[in-house]
Amino acid sequence: MYFREMYFPKCSLETTVRRPTRDLPKPSDMFDRDWEWSELTAFAADEGPEATMAVVSGRRRQGKSFLLDSLARAAGGFYFCAYEATEAESLRRFGEELGQYTGSIAPMRFDRWEQAIDALLALGKERPLPVVIDEFPYLARATPSLPSIVQVAYGPRRPERLQSRTRLLLCGSSLAFMGKLLSGTSPLRGRAGLELIVQPLDFRQAAAFWGIDDPRLALLVHSVVGGTPAYRKEFVRDDVPADLDDFDAWVCRTALSPRSPLYREARYLLADESDLRDRALYHSVLAALASGNATAGGIAGCLERPTSDITHPLTVLQDCGLVRREVDAFRKNRSVYRVGEPLIAFDHAISRPKLPLLDRGLADQVWESSRARFLSAVVGPHFEQICREWVAHFAAPETFGGMPIDVSYGTVPDPAAQTSHEIDVVVRGAVGQDNGVLLSLGEAKWDQVMGVGHLDRLRRVESLLAGRGTDTSAVRLTCYSGAGFTDDLRAAAAKGEVVLVDLQRLYRGE
Incomplete structure (x- = not known):
């Protein structure tokens, strides 16, 4: 059944929703992301005759929600951001926000997600229209059958899909969950017309974003915060080291200060991944990596566990994008593991061993005793990785x-x-x-x-x-x-x- 007649007043879609154009201008307050924006706008404005679906993923703080909300605003589409809630509460919120979007007099009511997804397909009956469901993993955890529901709704011969031009974008920050959404035996495998991963800014983009002209200072800052955009704006409130002489003080008042959100962020990055069961083990694996134990055997020896106990955590951490595996160029049967997020490497090498002192506000003393370790255990390996990235991309x-x-x-x-x-x-x-x-x-x-x-x-x-x-x-x-x-x-x-x-x-x- 179509829900246009049931839920949408005939005039609402025509009077309250702006029509998209094929060339959607990028918002003036969006830094870089030219390629991501072009891919998303091309998908949203696709004049194809039937409904399509995209999957957008990436770790938190990379600007995914900003990108997708900007896309919906520019194209007159619908944007819904889920949060952790029961199925009933999520459906209620979804109905309320969809009612507001369409100009409905009363909130819409949905008893099942099948109805809600059909309502989204009905939105695109007249024209190509982007529809965003952000933080999709929250909904899927409350309703495990939701990916299958979307699969059925997007069936190849289903009339509701064939007569709709809704451009559905499913977005999530759990890389482990989103990575499985289109792989293997997942119900949605083969359904998506676009799979986009929003990556952190590369080291050159990060320097420009932070407004740092001195390359030495830029690399030092990148060794701490990497290329995550939110760390400058939301986390340190545009506190940028003035010069090299200010770098030490900047570390103490941001990454090592209990008053700064950056201080606990590395620990929260693991908490974002619901698939991580034994978080203490995962933290210990990362600590072993940060200490220079790069092989599975070395990590196992550091933790005094058999290597078999380390294999699964390393695989999951790779799926989450927090660890990367590198194969030896000359010995294909040998590989090493490295921490993939600079802030986690910094936290486990510098902050985590001295948390009791840092919690007491002794950042200056901790940094004075840890600075040499920072240069050798954090900046040195990070510099090597930056060199490899330069060769690959520049x-x-x-x-x-x-x-x-x-x-x-x-x-x-x-x-x-x-x-x-x-x-x-x-x-x-x-x-x-x-x-x-x-x-x-x-x-x-x-x-x-x-x-x-x-x-x-x-x-x-x-x-x-x-x-x-x-x-x-x-x-x-x-x-x-x-x-x-x-x-x-x-x-x-x-x-x-x-x-x-x-x-x-x-x-x-x-």
Whole structure:
């Protein structure tokens, strides 16, 4: 049954809802997100003859709700944000807000979600119309059958769908839940015409968003808060370090201050994921990672548990986007795990071990004793990751003589020296018709002025790989430094023996 005749006065949709245009201007107060906005507006304005569905996900504080609310406003669509409630309360709120949207004299009443979804399909009977259900996981937890209800409503031959041009967008912050919504045996698999993940701002965008011109200061700030937009506006209320000299004080008055929302945010990021049952174990896994235990065996040893106990938590943390797994470029059967959210790495390395002192307001003392650990355990690994991201997203093809395709880390055994060499940035790419060519071996040092000794180590690794049969003919050795390079190394770069990447190049060059 259509609910237009039952719930919508004939004039309401025509008089209270603005008609969308194909070219919806991005709101002036929206920073960047050009690609996300273009994808969403193209989906909302699609002139296709039948109802379609999209899934939008991303961790909290990335601006998903702002994007979707702006889309609904610009296109005259309907936006509903759920919260944790019973099915009956959610249906009541949904009916009230839909009634307000359509200009109904009285609130609409729905006894089942089947009726509510059909009401949304009826909204798009006249024209393409975006309809947003934000925080969809809250509704699905109260009504586990809701994904199946949407599946039935969007059946390929269902008349209600074929005669509607509603553009339904389901949004959620639980990456574990949203990731399963379209995968495997999920009822909605194959139903979505768009799957969009709203990612944090990259390190260059984050520097611009925070208004920081000094690349060293920008990277230090990014090592603490990453690229989450809300941390500047809502969490620290536009408190930006004035310069490098102000950075220490800024950390103490924000991330280490019990008065700041940023102080507890890392712990709340885990709480947002309802699929995490034993939160103490997950926190311990993250703490082990932040302490430098990067392998499953190392984490298990740190926690004094069998490796089998660690496998599932690591998988779930990956699904949540809080941990990333990286495969060794030269030993495919070996991988390492790294914390994927800078604020969590900072919290577990610096804040969590000293919570009793921080709760007493002793941020200055804690920071004074922890600053060296911050530079080595937090900034150092983060700098390596930023270098890999630069290669993947910003380096010009001519930098390495080919288009980078895969950027990772790698370890190369050195039997003669009875050791192994870890390479921070391994670049494989395309040269002509060949894909997977080894383009570069790179070493990254945040706090060291790099010299010829670092180049010699890379040369040694190149010769070891060549001795194992690896084609190194296209390899360009690269040094990445946050502290600079010696004159001898710059002279080697001038002769084409090494590529040098400093902070200025990371943030402004190719």
